[in-house]
Amino acid sequence: MLIARILKNDRGGQIFLALLLLLSVLVPLLNLGLPKGHALHVSTYTLTLLGKYLTYALLAVSVDLVWGFLGILSLGHGAFFALGGYAMGMYLMRQIGDRGVYGNPDLPDFMVFLNWQELPWFWHGFDMFWFTLIMIVLVPGVLAFVFGWLAFRSRVTGVYLSIITQALTYALMLAFFRNEMGFGGNNGLTDFKDILGFDLQSDATRVGLFLASALALAAGYLACRAIINSRLGRVAIAIRDAEDRTRFIGYRVEHVKLWIFTFSAILAGIAGALYVPQVGIINPGEFSPLNSIELVVWVAVGGRATLYGAVLGAMGVNYAKTWFTAALPDGWLFALGALFILVTVLLPKGIIGLLTRRGARS
Amino acid sequence: MGVINMAHGELIMLGAYTTFIIQQLMPNTIALSVIVAIPAAFIVSGATGILIERSIIRFLYGRPLETLLATFGVSLILQQLVRSLISPQNVPVSNPDWMSGSLAINEVLSLTYNRLYIFLFCLIVFAALYILLRRTTLGLQVRAVSQNRAMARAMGVRSERVDAMTFGLGAGVAGIAGVALSQLTNVGPNLGQAYIIDSYMVVVFGGVGNLLGTLVAGLSLGVANKLIEPSAGAVLAKILVLVFIILFIQKRPRGLFPQKGRAAEH
Numbered sequence: 001m002l003i004a005r006i007l008k009n010d011r012g013g014q015i016f017l018a019l020l021l022l023l024s025v026l027v028p029l030l031n032l033g034l035p036k037g038h039a040l041h042v043s044t045y046t047l048t049l050l051g052k053y054l055t056y057a058l059l060a061v062s063v064d065l066v067w068g069f070l071g072i073l074s075l076g077h078g079a080f081f082a083l084g085g086y087a088m089g090m091y092l093m094r095q096i097g098d099r100g101v102y103g104n105p106d107l108p109d110f111m112v113f114l115n116w117q118e119l120p121w122f123w124h125g126f127d128m129f130w131f132t133l134i135m136i137v138l139v140p141g142v143l144a145f146v147f148g149w150l151a152f153r154s155r156v157t158g159v160y161l162s163i164i165t166q167a168l169t170y171a172l173m174l175a176f177f178r179n180e181m182g183f184g185g186n187n188g189l190t191d192f193k194d195i196l197g198f199d200l201q202s203d204a205t206r207v208g209l210f211l212a213s214a215l216a217l218a219a220g221y222l223a224c225r226a227i228i229n230s231r232l233g234r235v236a237i238a239i240r241d242a243e244d245r246t247r248f249i250g251y252r253v254e255h256v257k258l259w260i261f262t263f264s265a266i267l268a269g270i271a272g273a274l275y276v277p278q279v280g281i282i283n284p285g286e287f288s289p290l291n292s293i294e295l296v297v298w299v300a301v302g303g304r305a306t307l308y309g310a311v312l313g314a315m316g317v318n319y320a321k322t323w324f325t326a327a328l329p330d331g332w333l334f335a336l337g338a339l340f341i342l343v344t345v346l347l348p349k350g351i352i353g354l355l356t357r358r359g360a361r362s
Numbered sequence: 363m364g365v366i367n368m369a370h371g372e373l374i375m376l377g378a379y380t381t382f383i384i385q386q387l388m389p390n391t392i393a394l395s396v397i398v399a400i401p402a403a404f405i406v407s408g409a410t411g412i413l414i415e416r417s418i419i420r421f422l423y424g425r426p427l428e429t430l431l432a433t434f435g436v437s438l439i440l441q442q443l444v445r446s447l448i449s450p451q452n453v454p455v456s457n458p459d460w461m462s463g464s465l466a467i468n469e470v471l472s473l474t475y476n477r478l479y480i481f482l483f484c485l486i487v488f489a490a491l492y493i494l495l496r497r498t499t500l501g502l503q504v505r506a507v508s509q510n511r512a513m514a515r516a517m518g519v520r521s522e523r524v525d526a527m528t529f530g531l532g533a534g535v536a537g538i539a540g541v542a543l544s545q546l547t548n549v550g551p552n553l554g555q556a557y558i559i560d561s562y563m564v565v566v567f568g569g570v571g572n573l574l575g576t577l578v579a580g581l582s583l584g585v586a587n588k589l590i591e592p593s594a595g596a597v598l599a600k601i602l603v604l605v606f607i608i609l610f611i612q613k614r615p616r617g618l619f620p621q622k623g624r625a626a627e628h
Binding site: 073147150151153154156158159160162163164166167168170171174175177178289293296297300330333334336337338339340341343344345348 | 429431436438439446562563597
């Protein structure tokens with residue numbers, strides 16, 4: 001079996017995929033099968049929250065692929081996530097049709113509000129789902145390809161690359177805040193009604209989105225693991241550890257970097273596209289540099305260069321965030337800041353590193 | 363020093379808040395307060411910088427990406443600290459009399475005094491920093507350590523102390539910048555974040571480890587931004603400048619004035 005071959009020698013991955021399978025069977029069953037009020041009933045709120053975490057986990061896996069195995073610290077992956085999200089948001093916007101506040105069948109509400117007469121050219125096609133799917137892959141992919149081609153060709157590396165990626169997401173954030181761009185300005189896209197004809201508010205659709213996220217995470221994980229196991233992955237690790245030597249041996253370092261970076265951006269875009277229907281809104285805040293840096297910390301907390309560590313980190317940090325913002329709203333930034341410092345100074349290999357070290361000692 | 367400090371914007375913010383606190387302490391002598399605030403901000407930000415260096419950054423030398431993340435954590439903590447201790451809202455900082463008003467050259471052109479003073483002030487700080495790095499023993503040691511740490515240590519430079527001093531100096535200058543900024547813009551917890559990306563763009567554009575490059579880059583980027591602004595709007599101007607820098611890096615990956623020699627390899 002293909003999956004068995006990919007996961008050979010990857011015990012963490014086997015455990016993770018088994019847990020993910022268990023989660024994606026158990027949670028929908030407990031949500032749909034049991035009546036409300038039952039002790040084991042999983043509320044739709046929890047289900048959607050878990051679905052959201054799964055998309056974050058996919059995003060974290062995509063960051064771990066470039067950071068952990070290629071040594072590129074991208075502080076702009078949130079941009080690809082948000083672009084995928086916007087593509088999906090545009091489709092959902094078009095699905096509203098004439099049920100918006102202004103009841104205009106041709107234009108989304110915010111365009112009517114801005115007195116626009118017709119749909120801008122880049123909105124055409126987003127009423128078709130297949131076109132949207134292509135765009136979800138294409139838009140982040142092409143941006144990453146062009147950006148990566150420019151950056152890697154001229155050998156922008158290390159912290160300079162990090163800062164440039166941060167500038168990229170910052171520039172996009174400023175651009176999307178503009179009403180003239182035609183993406184809803186600072187309100188973003190929201191008020192979604194249904195996806196593929198299914199009501200977004202119904203429990204069954206939520207379960208469907210949850211399962212889609214779990215499936216995407218599993219597929220994304222396997223794809224990343226397959227890349228790492230391949231020859232390309234070995235060259236990537238060589239680049240991470242000694243870029244100049246790899247270049248001198250004769251590998252085209254910039255090509256390897258470019259393809260893996262682009263693939264990772266596409267994964268991030270898919271995660272964003274699954275994220276939007278579950279939270280019901282996408283706005284330019286998703287582009288903010290803070291988001292992109294935060295997701296790097298998920299990976300750092302879980303453990304770099306393990307992939308499953310990224311999943312663990314994304315889930316753990318976001319659970320803590322949900323808990324903190326409810327219980328101690330002021331404390332969250334302190335906790336996050338302390339996490340940044342503690343992980344980098346004391347736990348360079350993250351939680352997974354801590355666990356495996358314990359395991360090796362006993 | 364080869365350290366990217368993401369908390370630098372927050373050190374600027376601390377300088378601005380120091381101005382605010384000093385004005386609260388001496389409400390009757392606003393005219394003097396700004397003068398007092400300059401050394402105070404230097405000390406507050408400088409001490410914070412040394413604290414950050416001693417407690418966090420020194421464990422991370424040689425790991426620039428981790429340094430970036432850890433200092434970002436520091437910046438989050440400092441922001442939230444200001445929010446919790448002082449206020450999440452902007453605080454009012456008043457301009458002293460001798461800095462308000464404007465110098466009318468003719469009917470169309472008039473320059474506000476506070477901007478003129480700040481312009482002069484920046485030139486003075488720049489000159490002082492230049493002299494410090496080029497003409498003093500400390501400056502010599504700083505440059506020696508940044509170019510070749512092992513060799514500098516072998517020659518008897520106490521590199522750890524130099525690290526702390528350099529970092530404190532950089533932080534102190536950021537604090538002074540905060541005093542100047544408090545006269546121009548709103549002082550709030552997000553003050554630093556707004557400037558951090560701009561300031562790194564300036565450094566990337568000008569070339570790292572080069573004061574003159576930074577000055578040229580800072581001035582030219584600022585002027586370019588303002589020149590595009592009337593025709594394209596403030597936000598679009600900023601985006602254009604960012605795109606320009608991304609393209610510029612293609613031609614000159616190490617900035618306008620790259621470092622030469624062995625130091626350039628790191």
